[in-house]
Amino acid sequence: MGLNKTIVRNMSRIEARKLGLALLVGCCIVILTYFVSMSETTVDQQLSVAYRVGTVEVVDGKISLQKPERLRKAEGGHGNTAEEKVHRTNFSAISPITAKEEKRESEKPKDEEILPPKREAERSQTMKPQVVEPICDFSDPRTEFCEMKGDVRIHGKSSSVMFVSPYQRSNEWKIVPYVRKQMGNVEKVSVRTASSPGGVPECTINRSVPAIVFALGGFTGNYYHDFTDVLLPLFLTARQFDGEVQFLITNIQVWWLHKYDPIIKRLTRYEFVDLDDSNQVLCHPHVMVGLRFHNDLTIQPARAPNGYSMLDFTAFLRSAYSLQKAHAISLREHPDRKPRLLLVARNGTRRFTNVPEIVQVAEGLNYEVVRADADFGDVAGFAGVVNSCDVIMGVHGAGLTNLVFLPTNAVLIQIVPCCELEGMATHTFGFPSMGAGLNYLEYNITVEESTLSEKYPREHPVFTDPQSLHKQGWFKMGKIYLVKQNVKLDVNRFRPFLVRALDLLGR
Secondary structure (H helix, E strand, O other), X not given: OOOOHHHHHHOOHHHHHHHHHHHHHHOOOOOOOOOOOHHHOOOOOOOOOOEEEOOEEEEOOEEEEOOOHHHHHHHXXXXXXXXXXXXXXXXXXXXXXXXXXXXXXXXXXXHHOOOOHHHHHHHHHHHOOOOOOOOEEOOOOOOOEEEEEEEEEEEOOOOEEEEEOOOOOOEEEEEOOOOOOOOOOOOOEEEEEEOOOOOOOOOOEEOOOOEEEEEOOOOOOOHHHHHHHHHHHHHHHHHHHOEOOEEEEEOOOHHHHHHXXXXXXXXXXXXXXXXXXXXXXXXXXXXXXXXXOOEOOEOOHHHOHHHOOHHHHHHHHHHHOOOOOOEOOOOOOOOOOOOEEEEEOOOOOOOEOOHHHHHHHHHHOOOEXXXXXXXXXXXXXXXXXXXXXXXXXXXXOHHHHHHHHOOEOOEEEEEEOOOOOHHXXXXXXXXXXXXXXXXXXXXXXOHHHEHHHHOOOOOOHHHHOHHHHHOOOHHHHHHHHHHOOOEOOOHHHHHHHHHHHHHHHOO
16 A cells, blocks of 8 residues: 655645544554654654554554553553553653644544544443442352442341442342241341432431341251351351441341350440341441351351451350460370360260260270260350360260360360261261361261160161161151160270370370
């Protein structure tokens, strides 16, 4: 392609640019730069003209590839990127005359603009963020969780949470604000999105702190489920705010909140709200519906805010209840001291029927034995007893939940009832104890150690085909293996586990 220099020399700068643009439109992308010589101008210095097409810039004969300004700002905040600084340096080399002409060109009437107004408006629209960020996560088979930041309004009596954002489409979800979304006794909360505040109730109370909406339904009241379904998920969700967060609770149970008052007060500095009885429209800048949940009595640090772990949770509990013992005894450093063994006897189902024999064997191995059944009412009192011990042993049950109060490096010995309950036992207390920095030992009893051997003949499916009962569901299985069964421990068979615990404390 050729171009007559005489024609170009007689063109005004604006006409030349229009010609350049026409060439660009006509064939893909063409970058045309013409530099006049000293003999062709009355100005004493060479003028440099810069054309920018897409992300290609030509300045003083040099080509630089740069992102458009709107993308640099999206990635780098306010455009203070290294690329932009380089561009500003190069652009400042343009002569004052050229700069004045650039300014005049930008101020020309609308009918002289290269892009017609309609196209410019369309281009502006495409520059606005169009991505709709998901606010709810339904991927977990156990729980649902929503999180909103901005204009969030909560109306308690209608169990509704409204999120107003120009980047959200109108939508609605029904959320179970409890970590077991299949629970039928937990009222659902409506989470709605709207692109404008039209038709959305006005705020009656404005708060400056985040809020967490959750329920005290489901299995709340069972000691194990209190921790795995509420207290641990609540720690996982609220601890990052260091008390600057408010709890909005549905299906509230005030007695429960008082029972765990030391934990609740460490997680929030604000009074809780009985959401079911509130007719106010509460407005918070950051709202979560439901609680974060990873697994039963388990934290996965990679998924947790601030990388929290079970070690952080147990340290938090020791602080909340003012427990003094952070580490179990080291028999290497104190070989003459007796480690304390907590024997969780259980007065109901799955209890030991030969406690005196167990105590005798343990004391013969130089243990100081503490006999106690878990006191689920006096949490603070029993937490102090647990924390003073170095080893805890008991039959699978809610009492072993107290492992969360043990000092680091302590030993948990779980006695697993008959028959084929190992997987459930390990999931419930084995993995959580190891995550909490404890040593875990698992003792599986034989048929002869189970009182079921006194109720069923040896050839009964209870012993020969346990899975046939497991397949009938939790309640059928539990009625036999968890309710009807007690344990007569074979102390000679069990003794090596007590020895092993001493070895672990001596490391």
